[in-house]
Amino acid sequence: MARKILRFLTACSAGILFLSIALFPLSLFTSFPEIEDDGVIDHWSVPIGGRLRCIPLGGRLWVFTGDYPYQGSILTLSDGNQVSWGGAWTTEITDWEWVSGSNGISQSSFIDKDGKNRGKARYGDFPGIYYRHFEWLNADEPWTTLSVSLFYPLVLSAILPVFWLYRKVRASMLPKN
Numbered sequence: 001m002a003r004k005i006l007r008f009l010t011a012c013s014a015g016i017l018f019l020s021i022a023l024f025p026l027s028l029f030t031s032f033p034e035i036e037d038d039g040v041i042d043h044w045s046v047p048i049g050g051r052l053r054c055i056p057l058g059g060r061l062w063v064f065t066g067d068y069p070y071q072g073s074i075l076t077l078s079d080g081n082q083v084s085w086g087g088a089w090t091t092e093i094t095d096w097e098w099v100s101g102s103n104g105i106s107q108s109s110f111i112d113k114d115g116k117n118r119g120k121a122r123y124g125d126f127p128g129i130y131y132r133h134f135e136w137l138n139a140d141e142p143w144t145t146l147s148v149s150l151f152y153p154l155v156l157s158a159i160l161p162v163f164w165l166y167r168k169v170r171a172s173m174l175p176k177n
Contacts, residue, residue, distance in 0.1 A: 005145040010164045022081035024150050027056035051141060054149070060128075063146045070132045070145040075121070083108035086136035095120075103127070128152060 040121040051065045062069045076083040076092075082090050090110035097106030105124040112118050115143075117137070118127035128149030151175030 002021050006160075008174075010160040013157045013160040020154040020157060023056040023061065023083050024059060024154070027059050027061070027150060030055065030057050034121055060130075060147045060149050061153070063142045063148075064065075065141065069147065070134070070143060075134065083110065086120050087136050088112045088137075103167060 001073065045053040045062075045064075048063070052063065054061065054063050055069070056062070064070070064109050076085055078084070079089075081091075082089045084090070084105050085092070093111060094108050095107045095109050098104050099106065104125050105122070105162070107120060107122045109120050110118045119136040119139075121129070121135075122133040128151060130147040131142045131145070133142055
């Protein structure tokens with residue numbers, strides 16, 4: 001039974017490996033979505049389910065909600081004491097964070113003058129990984145973007161097929177009794 005599971009996992013890994021190899025050159029020729037004059041967003045991202053979409057861009061795989069991935073922009077205005085978030089002046093409170101140099105993860109809440117939570121912002125930056133998640137009180141759904149370098153699935157999915165290939169080659173070189 002364990003051999004069947006290992007064979008199945010190896011086949012799945014090989015499939016992901018070939019998909020990663022195919023997506024890499026494709027990702028170098030795609031561009032970020034553009035908003036046309038008539039307000040229609042022009043891109044060929046693939047719907048995954050609900051509002052979740054996926055697109056290979058620049059050697060990375062972008063998974064996002066909404067019409068386009070968040071790529072960095074001005075989200076708040078500040079008067080020095082408070083920030084504008086979700087249409088109200090709020091105080092930004094860091095709920096938790098882990099930071100090491102320019103890498104790390106954090107979450108902030110935005111509390112208005114009445115003590116009401118107007119939303120949250122989550123950030124994550126690691127080598128080859130970019131994550132943003134924004135929630136607003138007056139928005140129907142959050143805006144989420146995850147970008148992962150295609151190097152990660154390429155290397156991780158190659159482990160089992162390479163091990164399988166090594167065992168096959170080694171077995172063929174052993175003398176047969």
